[in-house]
Amino acid sequence: MSLIAALIGGIALATVLTLYIEQSTTQLNLTNATAQAYYCGGTSSYTLWQVYATSGITMLISTVNCSFNSTPLYFTSMDGSNNQWFAGGYTAIYSPATVSFRVYARALTNWTYMDMLNNSQLYQWNINWFGISN
Incomplete structure (x- = not known):
């Protein structure tokens, strides 16, 4: 009886592994790039941060x-x-174009927009970025 249970368990395991391998292969094939990608990146200086209304700070990044x-x-x-862990939102991209995009940062604490701007300058909150296109 234990031999039959082991065989059935082995068949079930082999079926699951086969399905997993097929699924992984299918997903891998779907994610292969068909054209060469072009990428470029840089670091935008903390000196570019500006006050955005009363809600935070913003930076226009030139590409x-x-x-x-x-x-x-x-x-x-x-x-x-x-202190950059007190800022959020800067990974959201606004107004993307071939020559620029914008990011905003807001406080994750009770800081005012001036606290945000002061901390961005004092602690040199640079934005690292890259773009990828085909």
């Missing part, structure tokens, strides 16, 4: 030097010497 032929997908992160 003119990248010479994108079409609007790329942009991705961002923030670096600095301290």
Whole structure:
């Protein structure tokens, strides 16, 4: 009886593994790029932050030097010497174009917009970014 249970369990396991491998292969095949991607990136200085109304700060990031032929997908992160974990929203991309895009940062604490601007300057909150297009 235990031999039959082991065989049935083995068949079930083999079926699950086969389905997983087929699914992984299918997903992998769907994500293969068919054209060479073009990418460009940089770091935009903390000195570019400006007050945005009373809700936070904003930065317009120029990508003119990248010479994108079409609007790329942009991705961002923030670096600095301290307190950048109190900021949120800067990974959301606004007004993407071939020559620029905009990010906004808001306080995740009870900071005012002036606190945000002061901290961005004091702790040098640069925006690291890259764009990728085909």
